[in-house]
Amino acid sequence: MEFDLKASEDLAARIRSQTLRMVHRAKASHIGSCFSMTDLLAVLYGGLLRVSPDLPGSMDRDRFLLSKGHGAAAVYATLAENGFFPKSWLDTYGQDGSVLSGHISHYDVPGIDFSTGSLGHGLSIACGLALAAKRKKHDYRTFCLLSDGECDEGSIWEAILFAPQFKLDNLTAIVDYNKIQSFGRVKEILNLEPFADKWRAFGWEVREIDGHDHQLIHQTLTSIPFVANKPSVVIAHTIKGKGVSFMEDRLEWHYKSPNDQQLETALRELRRAA
Amino acid sequence: MRTAFIDTLLNIAEQDERVWLLTADLGFSVLEKFIERFPDRYVNVGVAEQNMIGIAAGLASTGIKPYLYSIANFPTLRCLEQIRNDICYHELDVKIVSVGGGLAYGSQGYTHHGVEELGILRMLPGMTVVAPGDPVETRLATQELNKHSGPGYLRLGKANEPVLHENEPGFRLGQANVLRTGRDGCLISTGAMLGECLRVSDQVRQENGLEIRVVSMHTIKPLDETMLLKCVRELPWVMTVEEHSITGGLGAACSEVLAEAGNFRARFQRFGLPDRVNHTFGSQQFLRNLLMGDLLEEVQLLCRARRLAA
Numbered sequence: 001m002e003f004d005l006k007a008s009e010d011l012a013a014r015i016r017s018q019t020l021r022m023v024h025r026a027k028a029s030h031i032g033s034c035f036s037m038t039d040l041l042a043v044l045y046g047g048l049l050r051v052s053p054d055l056p057g058s059m060d061r062d063r064f065l066l067s068k069g070h071g072a073a074a075v076y077a078t079l080a081e082n083g084f085f086p087k088s089w090l091d092t093y094g095q096d097g098s099v100l101s102g103h104i105s106h107y108d109v110p111g112i113d114f115s116t117g118s119l120g121h122g123l124s125i126a127c128g129l130a131l132a133a134k135r136k137k138h139d140y141r142t143f144c145l146l147s148d149g150e151c152d153e154g155s156i157w158e159a160i161l162f163a164p165q166f167k168l169d170n171l172t173a174i175v176d177y178n179k180i181q182s183f184g185r186v187k188e189i190l191n192l193e194p195f196a197d198k199w200r201a202f203g204w205e206v207r208e209i210d211g212h213d214h215q216l217i218h219q220t221l222t223s224i225p226f227v228a229n230k231p232s233v234v235i236a237h238t239i240k241g242k243g244v245s246f247m248e249d250r251l252e253w254h255y256k257s258p259n260d261q262q263l264e265t266a267l268r269e270l271r272r273a274a
Numbered sequence: 275m276r277t278a279f280i281d282t283l284l285n286i287a288e289q290d291e292r293v294w295l296l297t298a299d300l301g302f303s304v305l306e307k308f309i310e311r312f313p314d315r316y317v318n319v320g321v322a323e324q325n326m327i328g329i330a331a332g333l334a335s336t337g338i339k340p341y342l343y344s345i346a347n348f349p350t351l352r353c354l355e356q357i358r359n360d361i362c363y364h365e366l367d368v369k370i371v372s373v374g375g376g377l378a379y380g381s382q383g384y385t386h387h388g389v390e391e392l393g394i395l396r397m398l399p400g401m402t403v404v405a406p407g408d409p410v411e412t413r414l415a416t417q418e419l420n421k422h423s424g425p426g427y428l429r430l431g432k433a434n435e436p437v438l439h440e441n442e443p444g445f446r447l448g449q450a451n452v453l454r455t456g457r458d459g460c461l462i463s464t465g466a467m468l469g470e471c472l473r474v475s476d477q478v479r480q481e482n483g484l485e486i487r488v489v490s491m492h493t494i495k496p497l498d499e500t501m502l503l504k505c506v507r508e509l510p511w512v513m514t515v516e517e518h519s520i521t522g523g524l525g526a527a528c529s530e531v532l533a534e535a536g537n538f539r540a541r542f543q544r545f546g547l548p549d550r551v552n553h554t555f556g557s558q559q560f561l562r563n564l565l566m567g568d569l570l571e572e573v574q575l576l577c578r579a580r581r582l583a584a
Contacts, residue, residue, distance in 0.1 A: 059336070106364065113335060114331075114335070114360075114364065115359070115363055115364065116359070117359075118355055118359055120324075121328055121355075121356060121359060121360055122328075123328070124324065124325045124326075124327070124328020124329055124331075124332070124356070124360070125328045125329070125331050125332040125335075125360060126332060127325070127328065127329050127332060128328060128329035128330060128331060128332020128333040128334075128335075129332040129333075129335065129336065130332075131317065131329065131332070131333065132332065132333045132336040132338055133336075135314055135315075136336070136338075138336070154324070155322075155324040155325060155328070155356070158319075158320075158322035158324055158325035159325050159328065161320065161322070161325075162319060162320070162322070162325055162329070165320075166317075
C-alpha cells in the first residue's frame with residue numbers, strides 16, 4: 001500500500017491538537033510524553049496496524065499495548081480520530097465520571113485492550129500475546145510502546161530476555177526515546193546507553209530511527225520482522241514535547257498543563273505546521 | 275498435595291485444551307508429566323515471576339487458561355502488582371498455584387515461609403483464594419477452580435500430606451466442609467492445619483469425652499459466612515486455625531464478619547503465627563509448635579473456661 005505522508009502528518013497534527021485541548025481542560029500532566037510518541041501513533045493507526053473500529057475485539061486484530069500508560073491522552077485522541085469512539089468522549093478526559101483516565105484504561109474504551117500506568121508491565125503482556133499467536137497459529141502481530149525511563153524497571157529486562165528465547169518475531173517493541181525521564185535527563189538519572197547494544201546483546205534485532213519522520217517510521221514498521229525468528233525493536237529517537245516550540249525538550253512539560261494563552265499559541269503553531 | 279494438583283491438572287488439560295501450565299523454573303520432578311504430554315501448552319519463563327504474570331495476562335486475553343506454578347512467596351508477593359494490575363484489573367482467568375505454603379519450607383529460611391499471602395491476595399478484587407487441607411481437597415479445588423472463570427490462588431503444602439477425607443466429600447468453592455461433628459467447640463481450619471485440627475479433636479474426644487467440631491474452610495475468599503455464623507451461634511467457642519500470620523488471613527476474615535454480625539455468644543479466638551519476623555528455623559512441625567504454641571493445650575483451655583463458666 002502506498003504511504004500517504006500528508007495524511008499521516010495531518011493525523012499527527014490532529015492528535016496533537018486534541019491532546020492539547022484534553023490536557024488543558026483537565027489540567028493534566030504528561031503532554032510532553034504524549035507529543036514525543038504522537039508521530040509513532042499516527043503511522044501505526046494511520047493504516048499500519050490491522051485494527052478496525054468496526055471489529056475492535058476481533059481475534060486477528062493486531063495488538064497494540066501502551067506500556068508507558070501516562071501517554072494515555074494521545075492514544076485516546078488517536079482512537080477517537082480513527083472512529084473507535086466519538087470525539088466528544090475526549091471532552092470527558094480527566095473529568096468526574098469519565099472512563100478515560102490519565103493512565104490508559106481499557107474498561108468501556110473500544111480499541112484499548114490493556115490498562116497500564118505502573119511502568120514495566122506492558123512488554124510482558126505483549127510477550128504473552130505474541131506467544132499465544134505463535135503457538136495457536138494466529139497471524140496477528142503485537143506492538144508494544146515503551147518509554148525510556150520505563151526501561152529502568154527490571155521487569156522490562158525479564159521480558160527482553162524472554163522474547164528471543166521463544167523466537168517471538170511477531171513482537172515489536174518501540175521505545176519512545178525522548179531522553180528525559182521524571183527527574184531529568186535519562187543519561188544523568190540512570191543511563192541506558194549503549195541502549196541499542198543492550199537490546200542486540202539480548203537477542204533482538206534493532207533499528208534506530210528518527211521517531212518523527214513518518215516516512216521512515218512507516219518504512220521501518222512495514223519491514224518487520226527485520227530478521228526471521230527474532231523479536232524486533234525500534235528505538236525511536238524523539239523529542240519530548242515535539243511539535244510545540246516552547247515545550248520541546250523541556251522537562252517541565254512532563255508535569256505542566258498549558259494555560260489558556262499557551263494553549264492558543266500551541267494550537268496556532270500546530271495549525272501552521274499542518 | 276503437589277502430586278494431587280499436577281495429576282488433576284493433567285486430567286483437566288486432557289479435556290480442556292485451553293489449559294496451559296507456566297512455571298518460573300520450579301517444579302523439577304513434579305511437572306514433567308504435564309511437560310511431556312503437552313509441550314505446546316507449557317512454558318518455563320525462567321526465574322522471572324513478574325514476567326510470568328504479565329505473560330499469563332497476555333495469554334489469558336486470547337482465551338488461554340494459564341496455571342502458574344512456583345513456590346512460597348515467589349508467584350505472589352514478588353509480583354503482587356502484576357497480579358493486581360495485569361490480572362485482577364482485567365478480570366482474567368489466571369490461576370496461581372504456590373507450593374510450600376505456610377511453614378512447609380521451614381528449614382529453608384524466612385524468605386521461604388509463605389505466611390502472609392492469604393491475607394494479601396484476599397484483598398485483591400475478584401480473587402478467589404483457596405487453601406485445601408489435604409490431597410482430596412486439592413484435587414477437588416483444582417477441578418472447581420478450573421470451572422470458575424477469573425483470577426484464582428491455590429495454596430498447596432508440599433508432598434506426602436495424608437489423606438484426611440475418608441469419603442469423597444461434596445465440594446464447592448466458598449462452601450466449607452465439616453469433617454468432625456460436635457457441640458463442645460469448633461476448630462475452623464484452612465490449609466494444611468486441617469490434620470492438626472482433626473488430631474486434636476480426636477484426642478480431646480478420647481481423653482475428655484468432648485466433641486469438637488472441625489470445619490475445613492478451604493476457601494478463604496469468598497468466605498463461607500453462613501457456616502461461620504452457624505458455628506458461633508451453636509457452639510460455646512470457635513477458634514480459627516491457620517499456618518499464616520495472625521493478621522489478614524482466615525482469622526481476620528472471620529473477625530470482620532463476626533464484628534458486624536452480632537447475635538452470637540461464642541467465644542472467638544484466632545490461632546496462627548505472630549506478627550513478627552521469625553529468626554528460628556527447623557521442620558514444619560517444630561516451627562508450628564514454636565511459633566503458634568500447642569493447639570491441644572489451647573483447645574483444652576477453651577473447654578475448661580467453658581466448663582467454669584457453665
